Amino acid sequence: MSKSLAASHSQGKHEPDNIFGVNAAANEKAKIVGKENIVNASIGAFLDPQGELITLPTVEKTMYSLDFKDAANYAPIAGLPDFIKAAIDVTFGEHKPDAYINGVATPGGSGGIHHAIWNYTEVGDTFLTSDWFWSPYQTMAKEMGRKIDTFTSFSEKGNFNVRACLGKVAELAKVQKNVLLIINSPAHNPTGFSLTDEEWEQVIAGLKELIEKGQNNIILFVDIAYLDFAPPGSRKFFKLFSQLPASFLVIVAFSMSKGYTMYGYRTGCMIGISSDKDIIDEFFNINQYSNRGTWSNGTRSGMQCLVKLWKNPELMDQVNKEREEFRLSLENRARTFLDEAKEVGLEVCPYHSGFFITVPTSKPDEIGLKLQDDNIFIVPLGRGLRIAVCAIPAEKLSGMATKIKEAKDLLGG
Amino acid sequence: MSKSLAASHSQGKHEPDNIFGVNAAANEKAKIVGKENIVNASIGAFLDPQGELITLPTVEKTMYSLDFKDAANYAPIAGLPDFIKAAIDVTFGEHKPDAYINGVATPGGSGGIHHAIWNYTEVGDTFLTSDWFWSPYQTMAKEMGRKIDTFTSFSEKGNFNVRACLGKVAELAKVQKNVLLIINSPAHNPTGFSLTDEEWEQVIAGLKELIEKGQNNIILFVDIAYLDFAPPGSRKFFKLFSQLPASFLVIVAFSMSKGYTMYGYRTGCMIGISSDKDIIDEFFNINQYSNRGTWSNGTRSGMQCLVKLWKNPELMDQVNKEREEFRLSLENRARTFLDEAKEVGLEVCPYHSGFFITVPTSKPDEIGLKLQDDNIFIVPLGRGLRIAVCAIPAEKLSGMATKIKEAKDLLGG
Numbered sequence: 001m002s003k004s005l006a007a008s009h010s011q012g013k014h015e016p017d018n019i020f021g022v023n024a025a026a027n028e029k030a031k032i033v034g035k036e037n038i039v040n041a042s043i044g045a046f047l048d049p050q051g052e053l054i055t056l057p058t059v060e061k062t063m064y065s066l067d068f069k070d071a072a073n074y075a076p077i078a079g080l081p082d083f084i085k086a087a088i089d090v091t092f093g094e095h096k097p098d099a100y101i102n103g104v105a106t107p108g109g110s111g112g113i114h115h116a117i118w119n120y121t122e123v124g125d126t127f128l129t130s131d132w133f134w135s136p137y138q139t140m141a142k143e144m145g146r147k148i149d150t151f152t153s154f155s156e157k158g159n160f161n162v163r164a165c166l167g168k169v170a171e172l173a174k175v176q177k178n179v180l181l182i183i184n185s186p187a188h189n190p191t192g193f194s195l196t197d198e199e200w201e202q203v204i205a206g207l208k209e210l211i212e213k214g215q216n217n218i219i220l221f222v223d224i225a226y227l228d229f230a231p232p233g234s235r236k237f238f239k240l241f242s243q244l245p246a247s248f249l250v251i252v253a254f255s256m257s258k259g260y261t262m263y264g265y266r267t268g269c270m271i272g273i274s275s276d277k278d279i280i281d282e283f284f285n286i287n288q289y290s291n292r293g294t295w296s297n298g299t300r301s302g303m304q305c306l307v308k309l310w311k312n313p314e315l316m317d318q319v320n321k322e323r324e325e326f327r328l329s330l331e332n333r334a335r336t337f338l339d340e341a342k343e344v345g346l347e348v349c350p351y352h353s354g355f356f357i358t359v360p361t362s363k364p365d366e367i368g369l370k371l372q373d374d375n376i377f378i379v380p381l382g383r384g385l386r387i388a389v390c391a392i393p394a395e396k397l398s399g400m401a402t403k404i405k406e407a408k409d410l411l412g413g
Numbered sequence: 414m415s416k417s418l419a420a421s422h423s424q425g426k427h428e429p430d431n432i433f434g435v436n437a438a439a440n441e442k443a444k445i446v447g448k449e450n451i452v453n454a455s456i457g458a459f460l461d462p463q464g465e466l467i468t469l470p471t472v473e474k475t476m477y478s479l480d481f482k483d484a485a486n487y488a489p490i491a492g493l494p495d496f497i498k499a500a501i502d503v504t505f506g507e508h509k510p511d512a513y514i515n516g517v518a519t520p521g522g523s524g525g526i527h528h529a530i531w532n533y534t535e536v537g538d539t540f541l542t543s544d545w546f547w548s549p550y551q552t553m554a555k556e557m558g559r560k561i562d563t564f565t566s567f568s569e570k571g572n573f574n575v576r577a578c579l580g581k582v583a584e585l586a587k588v589q590k591n592v593l594l595i596i597n598s599p600a601h602n603p604t605g606f607s608l609t610d611e612e613w614e615q616v617i618a619g620l621k622e623l624i625e626k627g628q629n630n631i632i633l634f635v636d637i638a639y640l641d642f643a644p645p646g647s648r649k650f651f652k653l654f655s656q657l658p659a660s661f662l663v664i665v666a667f668s669m670s671k672g673y674t675m676y677g678y679r680t681g682c683m684i685g686i687s688s689d690k691d692i693i694d695e696f697f698n699i700n701q702y703s704n705r706g707t708w709s710n711g712t713r714s715g716m717q718c719l720v721k722l723w724k725n726p727e728l729m730d731q732v733n734k735e736r737e738e739f740r741l742s743l744e745n746r747a748r749t750f751l752d753e754a755k756e757v758g759l760e761v762c763p764y765h766s767g768f769f770i771t772v773p774t775s776k777p778d779e780i781g782l783k784l785q786d787d788n789i790f791i792v793p794l795g796r797g798l799r800i801a802v803c804a805i806p807a808e809k810l811s812g813m814a815t816k817i818k819e820a821k822d823l824l825g826g
Contacts, residue, residue: 002691005630005662006699007591010532013702017490045486053482060481068473069466073458074676077430107520107679110709119423123536136705143706178420217418249418263487264713266520266679278415286419289426292549293556295708296523300677 009145019044019379022368026377039376039396041388044189044355045263046326049393054326055261058318063262063305071301078288079105079269083303086310087269091224091254095235098242100280103271104287105298108263109225109255110136112270113182115290116251117144120180120219127180128168132349132358134189134223135381137182153193158350160185160199166206173216180219181207186234187226187354190386192334194230194352200237208245217247224252226354228259229327234353246276249283256302258355259323267302330355333389333397340401346408355390359404363413370407376400422558432457432792435781439790452789452809454801457602457768458676459739462806467739468674471731476675476718484714491701492518492682496716499723500667500682504637508648510663511655513693516684517700518711521676522638522668523549525683526595528703529664530557533593533632540593541581543574545762545771547602547636548794550595566606571763573598573612579619586629593632594620599647600639600767603799605747607643607765613650621658630660637665639767641672642740647766659689662696669715671768672736680715743768746802746810753814759821768803772817776826783820789813 004011022042030038035051046054078084084103088096106112113136121127123145129137131150141148151168155161165181172179183203186194195203207218227234241250255268272283291297309316330353337357341348349358361367364380371378378385385404389397417424435455443451448464459467491497497516501509519525526549534540536558542550544563554561564581568574578594585592596616599607608616620631640647654663668681685696704710722729743766750770754761762771774780777793784791791798798817802810 002695003659003689004695005591005632005660005692006532006695007535007538009536010699010703013532014698015702015705017701020489053486055482055485060485063481064477068476069468072468072473072675072677073466074670076433107708111707114707119419119426122420123422125420136709139702139706143703178418219418246416247418257487262485264485264710266708266710266712276416279418282415282417282419285427286423288430289428289552290423290556292428293552294524294527295520295679296549297677297679299679299712301714 013142015139022377022379025372029372029375029377033375037375039392039400041376041378041392043388043391045390046258046261046330046355047391049395053261056319056322058309058315058322059260059262059305062308062315063301066301066304066308071304073300075105075297075300075303077292077297078284079103079298080300080303080307082307084269086306087254088271089310090306091252091271092238093235095238097238097240097273099244099273099275100277101271101273102280102284103254103269104284104291105303106268106270106291107266107295107298108257108268109223109253111295112251112253112268113137113221113223114140114294115270115287116180116219116221117141117146119286119290120178120249121146122178125176125178126172127182128172129182129184130165132188132191132384134184153191154350160193160195162199162202162206165203169207170210173210177215178217178219180221182221182223184223184225186224186230186352189226189354190356190381190384191349191358192351192354192356193349194234195237197237200240204240204244207248211245211247218249220248220250222250222252225255226258228323229330229355230353241273243275246274246279249274249279256306260306260319262302262305265302266299267306330390333392333394336394336397337387337389337401340398344402344405346401346405349384355388357387357389359385359387361385361408361413363411366411367404367407367413370411371403374403376403426555428552435790435792438785442785442788442790446788450788452805452813454789454791454805456801456804459671459674459743459768459803462808466674469732469735471728471735472673472675472718475721475728476714479714479717479721484717486713488518488710488713488716490705490710491697492516492711493713493716493720495720497682499719501684502723503719504665504667504684505651506648508651510651510686512657512686512688513690514684514686515693515697516667516682517697517704518716519681519683519704520679520708520711521670521681522636522666524708525664525666525681526550526634526636527553527707528683528700529593529632529634530554530559532699532703533591533662534559535591538589538591539585540595541585542595542597543578545601545604545797547597566604567763573606573608575612575615575619578616582620583623586623590628591630591632593634595634595636597636597638599637599643599765602639602767603769603794603797604762604771605764605767605769606762607647608650610650613653617653617657620661624658624660631662633661633663635663635665638668639671641736642743642768643766654686656688659687659692662687662692669719673719673732675715675718678715679712680719743803746805746807749807749810750800750802750814753811757815757818759814759818762797768801770800770802772798772800774798774821774826776824779824780817780820780826783824784816787816789816
């Protein structure tokens, strides 16, 4: 055994950077066969047909127009007050819940997930999410000494499995006071699934029913990292978070990473929603405290960029227009892949919108490797292959479903 | 009692943003008496005589010359490999320890302190630092369920109290396997103290002696946030970290906040130094894991800025020249205050260099408030007043020591 100085809970922690690994393999192969012949479906960012990152021109202009003396300064620990206001505003739009609402700036959405797990579950507790989920939830669970449990994501008809979700919640509520439930919708990573407004209504009704028994607190964490790439109308469900019981806290994680193409600026805001002022004051205080005790303050330039856009509706309109163009091209890419998948009989998880489509399989690693022979590079998940349609232009997507189907048929699974 | 949904360890966490509070009071008063009549010694950043943030022109130019498509992208979880190389290089200069060395990018220095506490002490453990210390160490201790214990910073002669330091280490080593010792030097916050090379030698010799008994691991965390504002020659002590025993890990926290005036970009790197390859591989793996499980990745633009400067020695020379000018003006400011303090008999903590000078007193809050009548705004610490000479031009500093002495004499303490 190799020598270790780590504390007992930290020994053996190791997670090779999977996505960067597949990406590196794609780049190696590109040197041999030429970049134009490679389909690199590993990157979780929106790329143009040349494989360059797509950024919103107005965001770039705004970022680089910030007075450096302002951008370079420290932000307050909880974030710039105007940033918090702006984040709340652009998140909810016209569908702001009727409730006490406040926010705390975090590095992207990740920081908010961290704080929610840390501050609203006990050490050793379990939290819940759907069985298709963004794998860092698992990393965070282990990092903080928590456990993750999942429910079946989809019903047989390919809808959100409300019954399975509420069933798991009820089960956990028997052994744990605080039940933290993470739902990543709309445009779920990795499947592209979104709950309908009716499904949200059912979930919330079920959670309220549980709370009325008086034994539990519910913390519903809504990961909306891909919200801005879901179709218009995708914000209506926020209104359902109005006037919930005091023991029912909703946290919505706003992030500028995808919607403003500011991935590397680490700018987000966890937004708390409650009918009870005490709960929201506590939300602000304990998460501000966790900021100070974890990473101190956040990226001021990212915050100022949002503030500047928010204070100038013309600029914000421009950002929204620029983004809409990309959203439509993303829709087009997804349709290309999905139509072909249907044609050749390749099963995919229910997809509505977003950066990724998932092909379920029991042999993700084998099939992923096999596809590399065809110059297709895909990130294998625990039980599927994640196709980053965000990263592949439509012309390279055509033929891909067929090749995946062939590899699946060849290897089984 | 107000309602709470927080986990038991998170209930009641609250820390008003003290510095921003004093700053707000200064700004309020400025509206009445005019900004030019206010001495605002609260801000922990380097300001020019007009009260504007001083930034390094070459850093600004470099930041805003980055291709936005690159700046906006995600960095790898552990940080860009070239950034880690550059951080190691600029930290050690010609005094790189003879050892295995690797780094993990963190948001400023704070992120590295967080990971060191989290990964190298057990829950409930105590870690050590000097009794004058940067108060967020305490916040981090509470946040992570650790305790902080301190040793007397200074000997009667005003030197670093090596005996008190090693005494506390020996005491803690009896009850705890891993002893994490945080030393903030050179240009300590809040006192401006620096260990001499001889004091470093004594500390390291004492720690090695303890380790030779075979019962403990030592993790020495060196917080060098203000290194670049210490006089030339302040890097020599790094060489003392060569070829230490395998149970002795040194972590040095590089930060771009002060040295590159990039406070709000949250760019730093925790650098591990060990004679044992296993220990450094573990250091990289567990801290990369903690990145993923806490805030995911870091600010790519900040990392790319350092890489660009590092790859272009002319640019880096320019940065160093620009900084040196500010360092000398800081020296001048400190001298103005210290000379007057000596003249009027005002006691100050031993100061060598850096952003802050501390006046010890048993009545910091009362004296701080009294000074606000004189339009002087200072952050009260637990047992002293922190004078941010970085934030006050020399002409406003003159007379200040006298007024503090008067307030102290009037109120006692």
